[in-house]
Amino acid sequence: MTMTVQQIIDGTIRKTTILPLPHDRTCDHLIIGDPETEVTGIVTTFMATVDVIRRAHELGANFIITHEPTWFTGQDDNDISWLEGDAVYDRKRALLEEYGIAVWRFHDHMHMDPRDGIYRGFDEQMGWAEYRMPPQKDSDLFPKGSFDGCYEIPETTLEALAREVQEKLDMPVLRAIGDPKAKITRAAVLVGGGSLGLGVEQMPMELMHQRDIQVMLCGDITEWTLPAYVRDAYQLGMNRSALILGHEKSEEPGMRHLPAWLKSIVGDIPVTAVSAGEPFTYFLQKQSDRTLPAEESLSDAAERLAKEGKRELFAVDVTVTEVRETTVEGTVYRELPFEGTFTGPLLSGVIGPGGVDRQIMRPGEEPDICAAYDLIGEKDGETLRVHVENRNRGGHWKPTLMTTAPALATLNGRDCEAILEGRPQGPVVHIFG
Numbered sequence: 001m002t003m004t005v006q007q008i009i010d011g012t013i014r015k016t017t018i019l020p021l022p023h024d025r026t027c028d029h030l031i032i033g034d035p036e037t038e039v040t041g042i043v044t045t046f047m048a049t050v051d052v053i054r055r056a057h058e059l060g061a062n063f064i065i066t067h068e069p070t071w072f073t074g075q076d077d078n079d080i081s082w083l084e085g086d087a088v089y090d091r092k093r094a095l096l097e098e099y100g101i102a103v104w105r106f107h108d109h110m111h112m113d114p115r116d117g118i119y120r121g122f123d124e125q126m127g128w129a130e131y132r133m134p135p136q137k138d139s140d141l142f143p144k145g146s147f148d149g150c151y152e153i154p155e156t157t158l159e160a161l162a163r164e165v166q167e168k169l170d171m172p173v174l175r176a177i178g179d180p181k182a183k184i185t186r187a188a189v190l191v192g193g194g195s196l197g198l199g200v201e202q203m204p205m206e207l208m209h210q211r212d213i214q215v216m217l218c219g220d221i222t223e224w225t226l227p228a229y230v231r232d233a234y235q236l237g238m239n240r241s242a243l244i245l246g247h248e249k250s251e252e253p254g255m256r257h258l259p260a261w262l263k264s265i266v267g268d269i270p271v272t273a274v275s276a277g278e279p280f281t282y283f284l285q286k287q288s289d290r291t292l293p294a295e296e297s298l299s300d301a302a303e304r305l306a307k308e309g310k311r312e313l314f315a316v317d318v319t320v321t322e323v324r325e326t327t328v329e330g331t332v333y334r335e336l337p338f339e340g341t342f343t344g345p346l347l348s349g350v351i352g353p354g355g356v357d358r359q360i361m362r363p364g365e366e367p368d369i370c371a372a373y374d375l376i377g378e379k380d381g382e383t384l385r386v387h388v389e390n391r392n393r394g395g396h397w398k399p400t401l402m403t404t405a406p407a408l409a410t411l412n413g414r415d416c417e418a419i420l421e422g423r424p425q426g427p428v429v430h431i432f433g
């Protein structure tokens with residue numbers, strides 16, 4: 001199938017069922033490129049950053065469909081006079097021209113789609129489509145009969161929901177306000193700039209009040225509006241909380257699921273969703289990646305894990321013997337050999353030779369950390385070994401235990417979690433399973 005940029009734009013707008021908005025009433029413009037260009041491949045993205053443009057070129061795509069601006073303001077290409085002579089603009093534009101990539105913004109029509117294309121992707125990513133609450137009858141916060149971002153979800157806790165969001169939206173860091181143990185059955189999601197109130201600052205707070213919302217999942221925030229309201233409510237002992245996803249993470253699923261939706265329009269033209277990634281690099285306090293989160297003590301963690309039927313299998317007392325570190329093009333490679341002892345109801349003994357914690361810190365990415373070691377102990381005159389690979393996933397330590405000892409065979413494949421108790425010489429690793 002061959003299609004031009006313009007044919008794809010027209011087909012996409014048609015599929016939303018929204019009548020094309022007049023040029024001066026929307027930001028959905030062809031930001032750069034020739035509408036008659038034949039499209040070789042499409043990239044959908046939250047935002048056409050320089051890295052996304054480079055990736056599109058690598059993929060052989062010459063058309064980027066972006067949700068948010070290319071030229072850094074809501075006005076986008078309507079007024080770029082302020083960028084005249086600006087090196088960032090000049091070089092980004094030159095890159096697009098060099099690669100021959102057209103960029104079209106798909107924002108207003110996408111949100112106005114009766115299911116709202118951004119929420120549709122969010123629902124698919126979270127598996128929440130069936131939890132949408134029907135519109136409120138007597139409220140003027142949203143246009144009559146339209147979805148207001150509220151969901152009735154199976155009972156969970158703030159912490160469990162936060163972990164689920166982190167996992168499903170791929171977030172190394174997720175900020176929250178509220179009690180981690182709070183029971184949650186009713187959530188509101190205001191994606192992107194929606195959590196700023198769409199021109200009415202108090203709207204998200206009125207929504208929480210009207211719908212008795214326990215947790216608000218936010219895009220952008222102003223710290224002294226909604227977050228302040230939620231924090232006061234929480235400090236008053238009320239069941240109110242918030243998860244601050246940010247604009248990118250809250251809206252990206254919409255663009256991630258767009259390729260499947262575009263299929264009926266573009267046929268076999270390849271469409272790839274490319275993540276724009278979060279704009280941030282997170283600097284953790286030096287010790288914090290090796291210690292318990294402030295709100296969860298070891299006894300709290302043990303209690304939480306006991307409810308999941310997990311008990312402490314091993315307490316591994318680690319002493320780091322050396323720190324080796326190299327940095328290559330911004331990526332830090334760190335190796336921490338260690339030794340030590342361990343105790344537990346099944347086996348006690350020492351950490352075998354060769355135990356090492358390998359850490360790879362790529363800029364802008366979640367650190368890749370994995371400790372691999374052997375636990376060696378004696379039982380009934382026999383030497384038993386358990387190999388441990390303890391990897392950090394989304395802030396949680398998920399150890400895998402492997403053993404050939406028949407007496408310990410139940411450890412193989414067991415769903416474990418480790419809690420690290422930080423100390424200067426190295427952590428005590430409590431393995432629950």
Ligand SMILES: [Fe+2]
Nearest residue numbers: 068192193251
């Ligand atoms: Fe947005």
